[in-house]
Amino acid sequence: MRHHLREIFTRYSMIVGLIPLVILFELVGRSGYTIAIPRLAEVVDGLETAAQRTDLVALIGTSLQSLFIGYILGVVVGTIVGAAIGLNRTAEEIFGVYVNMLIGAPIAAFVPLIIALFGLGQASIIITVFAFTGIVVTVNSMTGVRSVDSSLLEMAKSLGASRRATLSRIVLPSALPFWLAGLKMGMNRAFAGLVLGEILVAIVGIGGLIIFAGSSFRMGELWALIGIVVLMSLMFASVIGGLQRRFTSWSISTERS
Amino acid sequence: MIEVVDVSKVYGPTPEEQVVALQGVSLSIKQGEFVSLIGASGCGKTTLLKILDGLIRPSQGRVEIDGNLVTGPGPDRAVVFQDFALMPWANVIENVAFGLSVRGVPKRERMDISAEHIAQVGLVGFETKNPGQLSGGMQQRVGLARALAVKPQILLMDEPFGSLDAQTRHLMQEDLLGMLEEENLTVVFVTHDMDEAVYLSDRVAIMSPRPGRVVEVLDVDLPESGSAEGRRSPEFLELTNYIWEKLRDAVRQQEEMSA
Numbered sequence: 272m273r274h275h276l277r278e279i280f281t282r283y284s285m286i287v288g289l290i291p292l293v294i295l296f297e298l299v300g301r302s303g304y305t306i307a308i309p310r311l312a313e314v315v316d317g318l319e320t321a322a323q324r325t326d327l328v329a330l331i332g333t334s335l336q337s338l339f340i341g342y343i344l345g346v347v348v349g350t351i352v353g354a355a356i357g358l359n360r361t362a363e364e365i366f367g368v369y370v371n372m373l374i375g376a377p378i379a380a381f382v383p384l385i386i387a388l389f390g391l392g393q394a395s396i397i398i399t400v401f402a403f404t405g406i407v408v409t410v411n412s413m414t415g416v417r418s419v420d421s422s423l424l425e426m427a428k429s430l431g432a433s434r435r436a437t438l439s440r441i442v443l444p445s446a447l448p449f450w451l452a453g454l455k456m457g458m459n460r461a462f463a464g465l466v467l468g469e470i471l472v473a474i475v476g477i478g479g480l481i482i483f484a485g486s487s488f489r490m491g492e493l494w495a496l497i498g499i500v501v502l503m504s505l506m507f508a509s510v511i512g513g514l515q516r517r518f519t520s521w522s523i524s525t526e527r528s
Numbered sequence: 529m530i531e532v533v534d535v536s537k538v539y540g541p542t543p544e545e546q547v548v549a550l551q552g553v554s555l556s557i558k559q560g561e562f563v564s565l566i567g568a569s570g571c572g573k574t575t576l577l578k579i580l581d582g583l584i585r586p587s588q589g590r591v592e593i594d595g596n597l598v599t600g601p602g603p604d605r606a607v608v609f610q611d612f613a614l615m616p617w618a619n620v621i622e623n624v625a626f627g628l629s630v631r632g633v634p635k636r637e638r639m640d641i642s643a644e645h646i647a648q649v650g651l652v653g654f655e656t657k658n659p660g661q662l663s664g665g666m667q668q669r670v671g672l673a674r675a676l677a678v679k680p681q682i683l684l685m686d687e688p689f690g691s692l693d694a695q696t697r698h699l700m701q702e703d704l705l706g707m708l709e710e711e712n713l714t715v716v717f718v719t720h721d722m723d724e725a726v727y728l729s730d731r732v733a734i735m736s737p738r739p740g741r742v743v744e745v746l747d748v749d750l751p752e753s754g755s756a757e758g759r760r761s762p763e764f765l766e767l768t769n770y771i772w773e774k775l776r777d778a779v780r781q782q783e784e785m786s787a
Contacts, residue, residue, distance in 0.1 A: 426613035429581055429601045430627035430678065440630070444617045521616045521658050 309490040314498070317491025321480060331499070334465060334476035337393055341400025342461040346454060349405040353412025353453075358442070370413070373406050378464070382471055393475060396468035403464030404457040411453025415446030448515070448522040455511040462504040530557040530580065530682065530714065535589035537575050537740075548739035549575045553589070555733060555742055559681075562708075562715045564725035564732045566771065568779050572740025573718045574610075577686050580716060581607050593682070603631070606675035610687040612667045614659040614674075620646065621655040623670050627678040638677075645673040648707055665696040672707070683708075685717045689724070701727055702756065722768045722775070726750075727759055734771060736778030743778055746771065 300310035355362035389395040427437045469478020484492040532555040540546035550572040557563050565573040578584040582600040591598040628638035649669040689697040725732045732746045
């Protein structure tokens with residue numbers, strides 16, 4: 272029985288771990304200590320009001336569209352640029368300086384500039400998501416192709432593998448765990464970029480709703496919307512987590528939190 | 529026939545920072561011979577092995593195999609690496625077949641050849657396991673099977689059992705001779721283990737460090753060579769003792785010179 276309980280706990284540890292927070296939330300909410308923390312019932316009501324007042328599903332749809340276009344652009348460009356920097360000295364000399372600058376820079380600071388360039392619309396949000404995702408994917412692709420074990424390269428050379436065979440059979444598989452980790456982090460960054468972009472543009476998507484609910488102190492609604500964003504982010508990241516387990520179970524060296 | 533002629537290797541960007549890894553090494557190895565290169569770390573034995581494979585170019589001198597100058601790796605040679613150099617994402621049979629596959633051997637054929645060599649090294653039943661699921665000894669068996677699968681004439685082994693525990697190493701040494709029995713291979717075997725060198729080899733080249741050079745080449749001519757009994761014979765012990773004295777002198781001289 273005890274063993275059984277432990278199994279349940281391990282299996283649903285994430286949900287079980289949330290229980291104390293939910294209880295605390297409700298207690299603070301009931302105490303009326305701060306307007307920022309409403310009762311859970313108000314959060315549920317908030318979801319309903321948000322759904323009634325606007326076409327919530329369509330807005331989420333718009334957000335997801337921006338997210339995916341920006342994310343996929345970021346993944347494609349990040350992978351190509353990162354791999355090129357990692358593999359090719361000339362590419363490193365051309366792009367390296369920008370990547371190093373952008374790694375340390377707060378991308379958020381560029382968002383007003385992006386809006387000035389691309390206008391108050393979906394294009395700016397897509398570009399913001401792209402920038403947030405692209406950096407992380409670039410860095411991880413670069414690290415990935417450089418992580419290849421030098422003795423494996425020596426082995427391939429000794430057995431007469433061509434450059435192309437070495438790349439496809441040794442370098443790319445070595446890079447895969449890093450690349451997937453980059454894709455996962457990139458997904459989290461993509462959500463950050465999405466919400467930030469939408470908040471600043473303020474008229475579209477779920478970020479628009481968030482800033483609207485927040486600025487008019489509809490806390491139940493705000494928490495419901497935050498919940499939706501967090502849930503979606505976790506969902507997509509866990510899809511990539513599934514890919515990691517499927518394809519890189521041989522690797523224990525890379526972080527897959 | 530391998531001819532190493534006056535090979536030197538110097539590392540380092542500028543003359544002041546240069547390290548002489550090998551200096552004036554000459555050695556000839558006959559077809560079918562098992563020769564060990566033994567010496568303390570820094571004596572250039574691994575560098576010499578990699579020069580034989582063509583992975584490293586010598587700064588001076590040359591290596592010829594059957595009269596042909598070595599300019600790079602070739603199909604007549606295969607290396608067994610100290611750290612196994614197995615692809616962690618690929619299973620045993622894919623690892624063994626790697627050399628065949630990059631050489632364009634058709635899938636069916638390379639699977640058959642690989643299966644044969646997996647059996648030869650005693651890994652039947654482990655074909656679909658990944659390296660991470662195998663012990664160190666078994667991983668090196670995979671490395672050996674991969675090298676044998678490309679049908680080399682010369683097997684170059686770089687401290688292949690150096691990272692294994694003493695018992696496994698002992699077992700691998702005994703099994704290696706059995707596995708190579710029908711191969712008629714020339715073997716160059718890098719080691720720092722005197723017992724291992726004498727047990728396995730026909731000849732032992734003793735090397736000394738900084739600059740790396742061959743100080744003596746010793747014939748191992750023991751009555752029960754390569755058997756467990758021979759390993760306890762007085763002649764065997766005498767030979768390992770002699771090598772130890774040589775190595776000790778070389779290391780001592782080196783230390784006195786640098787002091």
